[in-house]
Amino acid sequence: MPEQPEVSIRNLSKSFDGIEVLRDVDLEVKSGEVVSILGSSGSGKSTLLRCINWLETPDRGEIRINGERIGLQDKTQKPMSRRELAKVRTQLGMVFQSFNLWPHLNVLRNVTEALIYVQGLKKSDAVERAMAFLHKVGMAEKAASYPATLSGGQKQRVAIARALAMQPKVMLFDEPTSALDPELVGEVLSVMKDLSSEGYTMIIVTHEMDFARNVSDQVVFLEKGIIIEKSAPEIFFHSPRSERVRRFLELDKVV
Amino acid sequence: MPEQPEVSIRNLSKSFDGIEVLRDVDLEVKSGEVVSILGSSGSGKSTLLRCINWLETPDRGEIRINGERIGLQDKTQKPMSRRELAKVRTQLGMVFQSFNLWPHLNVLRNVTEALIYVQGLKKSDAVERAMAFLHKVGMAEKAASYPATLSGGQKQRVAIARALAMQPKVMLFDEPTSALDPELVGEVLSVMKDLSSEGYTMIIVTHEMDFARNVSDQVVFLEKGIIIEKSAPEIFFHSPRSERVRRFLELDKVV
Amino acid sequence: MSNWEILWASRDVFWQGFGNTLTIFSISAVLSFLLGSLLLFSMEGVRPRLKIPLRIFIDAMRMLPFLILAYLFYYGLPSVGIRMTAWQAGVLALVLYHGAYFAEILRGSRITLSSGQEEAAIAQGFSRPTMFLRIILPQLVLRTRGVMGNQLIILLKDTAFLVIITVRELTAAANSLSSTYFIPMEAFIVVIGFYWMISLALEQGIRFLGRIGEKRGFNNA
Amino acid sequence: DLPEVEERGYLRVATEDNYAPFNFMSGNDPDGFIADVLVELEAYADFEIRQEILPWTGLLAAVSNGQYDAAITGASVSDERLRVFNYAPPFASAQHFYIKRADDDSINSIADLDGKTVGVQAGSVLLSRLPELEAMLEESGGSLGTVMEYEAYPEIYADLANGRLDYVINSAVPVNDLINERGDIFAAGQAVSGPGFVAWPVPKNSPELLTYLTDFMAHLRDSGRLKELQEVWFGESFDDLPTTPITSVAEFHEMAGM
């Protein structure tokens, strides 16, 4: 019996206002694997990520987390209740492209909120765990600040700490390092590497080629909602099958 | 008589809640020059940029655009009226880290609004110019869309077009390419290169080393609100004076 | 006796009226805020079928004069066998009526809340009620504080309508004193003084919310 | 005062619109006892009468404030109002009677009111003269029950009809009118106070106008028109009313036997 994939996406399609943004996307991510998703702006990367945890309802297709169907009841094909959805989602962590911090809560409480009210941790345990992750991203001394007073990179780091602190099985990152300086990219990366060695599965949308090259087990290239390349990073970056990817990579070098 | 600098910053200091975020910053930018500002997250880069067009009021210091004082009346040291401020600001264009598009206006009108109501262009001229810049950033076919339906990179490109269309003397960019894929980074870059050859002066906050290396005439490194290195890119990237910068650059290579 | 002396001699009547007004107001304010929040939450679509009836209820309350509502509860319901005391009918009418308004105020702010924050909460596995209570409602309260102030003051003044259903609150006290002794101006100055005191206290509370909001970047003007 | 009025050429009077049978509206026109009296006054006076219709709430305030020269309405005389107003000679009795539900057999005399719930208008003369009823009840070994105060009579009648109240107190004229209209539901009982009067309030600083109105009342009485109008509108004539103006509490108490 082959190993069951942690995340399996089959035949996923999604359109907005009649325009197809994702078309028949298939993807399997094994446990502990890190997958990078590349593609030009507007190619559907964020949409794909948002479909995985059903923030966006796909038009067609099937998504399973650990064999468990998300979004639709397996037998009846009826939509899941929100409670059921929430349960499946606790296995998925997500860092958003636009951070989405909660402005009325300070940095610490942005991280502890879900620990306390979703995972049911005691307050002191939640604070302890939150501080540990805030340390990891270098935001411990801003624990009492409110989001409105943070710099872009600081917000992003808090958003990362918030998602990591939930310790989900699968982490979805939407450009997690876009607002970070090289030093922090390195730090966040090492946190993510730790996670992957701890058995976390990760799907990462990114524009940073080096990042994708060094961390991923699989690189996926999206173009107008279609996966046109899906391979190991050695192959992807050195001998891509598609002309399109070759052009994409070349441009990167020129910059 | 030495050439008058386009932007001159003297002794600029700014603190938030008693914590000094900028300390005695001095910077001169000559006409047509491109200055990159590097530094780790939270070092005060965005704050410096925001002080330059007085979106943030500095505690001390003096800023001149083309010899003209911004923020304070030259003679009386009294704060400028908002109308006077608006006038000086027309010389400055700014692209924000968080895009800041106006949600009630579609892409085209986001660009034309200031052309019509600040520069007083006729509507047809404004539309023509706006479309030209939207073309440059590859957003012409989304002209009728509303910001809420755009992807992160698309929003950023509109924000860039909006600032460029005003054809200001000095452009301030806060991480203009952080949400862009390499292809677009290339495109935006070439737009910016064009601008610099057209005589625009630019101050760019960025995390992309290559970008800074290839485009700038001057690279500035901020650390905890102090400029600790300010030099030509060849010197900055090959033989920086400060140990701190060397460490910063090394980390970049590791990634 | 001068008019002011007459009023001073009847201060007990005023104090009692003031006490009643304050009690009715506090109970109704708390309950109608809770009702408003509950209405908003129920309209968020846990059961889509609830949405339209609730919408109709809210709009009906906004269209119906409060006096008529109070009148129907107190004088109309006995004819179908439901008999409430004046206080029960008064508080119930205030709560239903202003609850609908609170719901509309919160809803107005709700639709401008960035959906990203909600998504972040959903992605973290928050249940709907918890998310509403911990993420959404606190922000709505901070954002609508000015309008809430309006609403609370209107609620305060609406308690005066309960004179018609025999609740002896502040306005009733003034009415009866002024028509007994015919000292309208002085009696009403005293009443306005009392109402103003309560609304100044409310404004103070709103200002306190404002300071909380300011620290969190909710005050941008 | 009167000289001013004559100089001006018209008298400004305030009347009401929802106090049948004194003042009410037939369509857009004032009707009732007062409307007919005003016709007489118009004929009697050598100045014009300008009538303004106000609700009771603001009416006395506007008169005492000088916006109007007199309130030509059905106002009951009371100690407190006499501080601010004089009254022209009364034209109707304001003796108080109780009203009960027509089908309520438990009340047949004043003694039966013992301990029962009574409704009465807040701040009214009726309320201030309740002690008289209390004294009557105590005489028969009973006591006054709960007193519920209302803003207006329509609500009081509604609560009497639906059983929240056992009886209601109102003065002679409105009681007659109510029984006329809704005799099927309500029934009138005995008097629960000494005599009372309905008259026109005139500001204390207009003594000449008071004299003028006193003369006018005498003219009405002598011509027999007053009796006619009383019978038309009140269903009875009040023949033993005082014929002098009421200007002080002492006078009033003496007339009312208080």
Place this chain on the structure above:
Amino acid sequence: MDGNAWGLLLQGAWTTAWISGVSILLGVFLGLVVALLRLAKIPFLDQLLGAYISLARATPLVTLILFIFLSGPTLGINLNRSTAAIMALTLNTTAFNAEIWRSAFNNFSKEQREAAMAVGMTPWVYFRRIMLPQTVITSLPNLVNEMSFLVKGSPAIAVIGIVDLTRVTNRISAVTYDPLPPILAAGALYMAMIGLLVWGQRIAERKANRLAM
């Protein structure tokens, strides 16, 4: 109730409608002006307007109307009744609307303002082109709430002798001793008037739902 009574009710409804309508228009506009003046934080004027809002919100309408009507002649101004009524309603609703506008401006996105400043918009252009179009929509539920309170509070104007809808109801029930039918009829008319406003709000909201970002 006969046809005659209905005729009277409709006349009363028209009085209520036009006086409320004028006051609503004035109040929304003046509220905006007051809110803007308060945002400018001009010393003294700011405190003055703050005190006005505080007092005007706390004063019952009846008292305000009586006060204006009765003190007018003392101050040598002879107000006709409708003017006095409109003045009182406007003074009252302006205070509430000012807070509604102010709240909307306070909640308005800081980022959008900065983007406008950065392209050199003057405060006025920013206000007119960026802020107002969005705050009109976001304040609409609250403005319509306040309009509904104004219409419902308008019976207070009867105290100075204006024959509005409620007054007509009282007149009718004073004769018939049966208040319920005219009250219900008047209630229906009030609901129709306010319903029109609520309906307008829904339409406008549907057109502008893209503002949610």
